[in-house]
Amino acid sequence: xxxxxxxxFFCSGAFAYTSEQVLKTAWSDxxxxxxxxxxxxxxxxxxxxxxxxxxxxxxxxxxxxxGLKFQFKSWPEWTGKKGQGNEQKLLKExxxxxxxxxxxxxxxxxxxxxxxxxxxxxALHLSELYIxxxxxxxxxxxxxxxxFLSAKSDLYKLQRTQNALRQEKEILExxxxxxxxxxxDRSLVGLELVQVDDISQLLQGHYPNGDSLSRKIANEEIEQxxxxxxxxxxxxxxxxxxxxxxxxxxxxxxxxxxxxxxxIPGLGSDDLAKQKQNELxxxxxxxxxxxxxxxxxxxxxxxxxxxxxxxYRKTKKMEKISVGTLxxxxxxxxxxxxxxxxxxxxxQQQEITSLYLDYLLExxxxxxxxxxxxxxxxxxxx
Numbered sequence: 423x424x425x426x427x428x429x430x431f432f433c434s435g436a437f438a439y440t441s442e443q444v445l446k447t448a449w450s451d452x453x454x455x456x457x458x459x460x461x462x463x464x465x466x467x468x469x470x471x472x473x474x475x476x477x478x479x480x481x482x483x484x485x486x487x488x489g490l491k492f493q494f495k496s497w498p499e500w501t502g503k504k505g506q507g508n509e510q511k512l513l514k515e516x517x518x519x520x521x522x523x524x525x526x527x528x529x530x531x532x533x534x535x536x537x538x539x540x541x542x543x544x545a546l547h548l549s550e551l552y553i554x555x556x557x558x559x560x561x562x563x564x565x566x567x568x569x570f571l572s573a574k575s576d577l578y579k580l581q582r583t584q585n586a587l588r589q590e591k592e593i594l595e596x597x598x599x600x601x602x603x604x605x606x607d608r609s610l611v612g613l614e615l616v617q618v619d620d621i622s623q624l625l626q627g628h629y630p631n632g633d634s635l636s637r638k639i640a641n642e643e644i645e646q647x648x649x650x651x652x653x654x655x656x657x658x659x660x661x662x663x664x665x666x667x668x669x670x671x672x673x674x675x676x677x678x679x680x681x682x683x684x685x686i687p688g689l690g691s692d693d694l695a696k697q698k699q700n701e702l703x704x705x706x707x708x709x710x711x712x713x714x715x716x717x718x719x720x721x722x723x724x725x726x727x728x729x730x731x732x733x734y735r736k737t738k739k740m741e742k743i744s745v746g747t748l749x750x751x752x753x754x755x756x757x758x759x760x761x762x763x764x765x766x767x768x769x770q771q772q773e774i775t776s777l778y779l780d781y782l783l784e785x786x787x788x789x790x791x792x793x794x795x796x797x798x799x800x801x802x803x804x
Contacts, residue, residue, distance in 0.1 A: 438611040439602055441529050441795055447601040448792070451521035457514035468500045469493065475668060489668025489679075496656035502649055509642045516635060519788045525601065526779050526797050532594050532610050534772050535587055538765055542584045545761035549577045552754045559751065576758070583765075616799040618771055621778045622731045624804050630720035634784040640713050647706040654698050659687050720785055727777045734770045741767070 448454070475489035494500075556570045595608040633641070664683040669676065741763045775797075782788045782796055787804050795801045 438609045439598065439605045440611060441613045441797060443602050443605075444525050444529055444598060445522060445795060448518060448521035448525055451517070454514070454517045454521050457510065457517060460510060466500070468495055470495050470499075475666070485670065485672040487668055487670045489666055491664055491666040493664045494660075494662055496653060496660040498649075498652040498656035502652055509646060512638065512642060515789050516639065518792060519635070519783050519786075522788055522792060523779055523783045527776060528594060528597055529610065529613065529797055530615075530772065530775055530779070531590070532598065533613055533615050534768050535591050535594060536610075538768050539584070539587050539591070541761050541765045541768065542580055542587060545758050545765075546577070546580050546584065548754055548758045548761065549573065549580055552751070552758060553577060555751050555754065613797065614799050616775065616778075616797055618731055618734050618774055620799050621774060622728065625724055625727060625778070625781070628724075628785075628804050630718075630724065630785055634719040634723075635786055635789075636784060637713065637716065637719060640709060644706055644709050644713070647702050647709070651699060651702040651706070654695055654702065658692060658695055660685055661687070720781070723777065723781050723784060727774060727781065730770065730774050730777070734767065734774060737763070737767060737770065 470493045473491040473493070475487065475491060477487045479485040553570070553573050556573050598608060599605065661684055662682070663685050666679075666681040666683070668679045668681075670679065671677075741760065779796070782804065788796070796804070
């Protein structure tokens with residue numbers, strides 16, 4: 423019997439999965455890997471492209487023309503600041519952070535979903551007992567139909583909550599399965615979830631330095647839009663467009679030709695180019711406005727989390743208040759209320775931890791040490 427139990431333990435452990443298994447899949451995320459395929463831009467080559475020309479005519483005598491056409495970039499396009507490399511590096515690192523954030527959030531939901539289901543199942547069991555007691559009390563003339571119907575309504579609400587949690591569990595299991603398809607059993611093991619008090623302690627000891635990740639990305643976008651706007655304007659003002667050099671051979675005669683293509687600014691009106699400029703101007707202005715209104719995002723996020731922590735602690739303190747001696751019916755009702763309060767605390771914990779994960783991403787802590795498991799209280803120092 424002892425050997426059988428040991429075998430069962432090892433088998434169940436082999437089929438379950440750990441949070442580290444899920445987090446490791448962030449490095450194989452498609453968005454993250456796609457940045458390796460992106461080609462660099464911003465070459466210092468003044469030529470946009472080079473075309474070869476070859477023609478042959480047979481009109482009494484053979485005539486062959488060979489040439490090259492060189493098309494030039496505009497001055498801002500050629501000499502402007504080239505910051506695309508920095509932007510691509512930042513976006514690649516950020517895409518890994520986003521992939522990790524997605525997996526962290528799923529692991530959080532998996533763990534808390536399991537705890538919520540236990541609370542609801544216990545509350546349902548107590549509710550059924552309560553309804554039975556209410557029914558007996560009603561028959562004995564000591565209860566009221568209003569209390570009985572209210573208890574029935576509470577039971578239906580709990581059943582709906584249970585169904586919603588079960589559906590969420592199925593969705594989360596499928597999501598984990600897409601990341602770790604080799605797992606057989608879909609139970610999460612080995613995660614010692616970081617608690618609200620741990621998050622509070624970690625945040626109070628951390629002081630953000632610099633802009634948030636979202637702000638850095640927004641600044642890069644504004645800079646890129648500015649460069650693109652200069653290029654579009656530069657193309658309208660560009661004088662020299664192309665040079666074509668050719669050689670023509672006819673019989674024993676060889677001729678050389680140089681053609682220069684010149685644009686005369688101000689005579690034409692490229693409405694599409696103007697429309698592109700207008701779009702870039704508006705997009706840049708809106709992005710700058712959003713950035714100015716956002717303020718210090720990291721500090722705001724930190725304050726929001728600590729405020730929610732304070733509400734969580736007050737709720738938890740209220741839960742511990744003793745009511746005194748109760749009769750059996752009131753005692754069951756009190757136990758149901760305790761389970762509902764516990765469910766509320768788990769929802770608050772979920773919101774706080776989710777915002778904490780946002781803070782880790784925005785402060786670039788996730789990017790600096792992506793191999794750590796910040797959801798596990800044993801590794802979660804920042």
